[in-house]
Amino acid sequence: MAKLQSVRGTHDLIGDDARAHLAIVGAARDVAERYGFSPMDTPIFEFTEVFKRTLGVTSDIVTKEMYTFDDKGGDSLTLRPEGTAGIARAFISGGLQNELPLKCFYHGPMFRHERPQKGRQRQFHQFGVELIGVSEPSADVEVIAMAADILDALGILSETKLELNTLGDAQSKEQYRAALVDYFSAVSDQLSEESKDRLVRNPLRILDSKDAGDRALVADAPIFADYMTDDAAAFFAAVQDGLDTVGVAYTRNPHIVRGLDYYSHTAFEFTTEALGAQGTVLAGGRYDGLIETMGGPRTPGVGWGAGIERLAMMTKAPSAPARAITLVGLGDAGEREALRLSRELRHAGLTIELIYKGGIKRGLKRADRINAAAAVLIGDDELAKGAVTVRNLDSGEQADVAISDLKDHLSAYS
RNA sequence: GUGGCUGUAGCUCAGUUGGUUAGAGCGCCUGGUUGUGGUCUAGGAGGUCGCGGGUUCGAGACCCGUCAGCCACCCCA
Secondary structure, eight states: OOSOOOOTTOOOOOTHHHHHHHHHHHHHHHHHHHTTOEEOOOOSEEEHHHHHHHHOTTSHHHHHSOEEEEOTTSOEEEEOSSSHHHHHHHHHHTTGGGGOSEEEEEEEEEEOOOOOBTTBOSEEEEEEEEEESOOSHHHHHHHHHHHHHHHHHTTOGGGEEEEEEEOOOHHHHHHHHHHHHHHHHHTGGGSOHHHHHHHHHOGGGGGGOOOHHHHHHHHTSOOGGGGOOHHHHHHHHHHHHHHHHHTOOOEEOTTOOOSSTTOEEEEEEEEESTTTTOOEEEEEEEOTTHHHHTTSOOOOEEEEEEEHHHHHHHSOOOOOOOOOEEEEEOHHHHHHHHHHHHHHHHHTTOOEEEOOSSOHHHHHHHHHHTTOSEEEEEOHHHHHTTEEEEEETTTOOEEEEEGGGHHHHHHTTO
16 A cells, blocks of 8 residues: 555545435435334444354355454454344344334445445445334335335436345245256256356356356246245235235346345345446345344344445435525634624524635635625624625625624525 | 456646657636626646556656556346
């Protein structure tokens, strides 16, 4: 590191970029609260075991993408790569089992050691929701409908497509997996190198391969529907019926495979063509086995996570903040009065920008640059009369205003 | 982890087959205007040419390495 620079794949959020993130979180939160979800904030690092156990030891995230380190006490800790595991851990260790259903939302930074590209950073931000303790398909429907409402609130729902799939229950999943291994093993010499690897680690992934040769093989592969239990099929039918009922459009995509091992039944992604290769903007599913896997009581759950950076790339520029009024103090007495007035006027609800140094010219120039609505000139001439000069920066008109009337006069600008 | 493209001023970029003191626009600062912004105008500041090594009489340019950015693969939000 020859030069002071940010760590690869990390990014500073400045001004409008930071504003865009806040706007997305704010909009998502408003919708989530209307659905009866409450905020929840868990630590950004956990014992490594929390993620190893839940995400599946074969997943790429665990095997090569986690920021793991030993702390001074010798414990292995990991910066969270996603949000659900921490929530599940808090659910178990925090005694929340008696408050079912638990409906919560969260947002914050996540960390994954991947090669950066468009829509992908090593530190990125997610907004997510979890609904824990409800095994009915209406929970899946509600959580998906909320996602659609949030995208709509952000004005980008029409640019996305909801893709829906089911992974079935544990039994369906296991039988199908075995069938796939049988099928692909017989033709493994025709598979791409990557898919040969997938065959061992995660055969479902082969279904999602972009390799042309793989795709030809996938076309004749066993289909999941033939291996689904009646219960799993009924559940999926109920979810689809529910989405139809609430009016959320979707397309079936049998090749959607969630990357994290804890998913079962419903899996879904909101995708877009607008962001290049990383088109998934919000994704989630049902994870009925997760909490039990972690050592808690058997408790169902469903939720999703959304990439705030990806959403930000799709939303328009955030609405500009309120136009300010600048206070330009001239001379010692004027500067002191400007300082005093700045606080008084802010208390009155006005957006005040104080000019810290320089004369009137510099003050007005700065006022212009920040797109202020008006400038208040406070100098010896004015103070002698107990007044100030208010200049409308759009029209150029000026008015003498008594200091006692200033608050009322300026309120016309906001 | 693999591959392709790219690193020159605060920003966007130009820089000829390697040649003397590295440029432009925007932005910034100062003056024209001793208390009046935007427009105009005159001037000014600002550069380890990402970093390290090599080739050469001579490197911003060519070669190697490295770091970073972008894009794609992988994977994922």
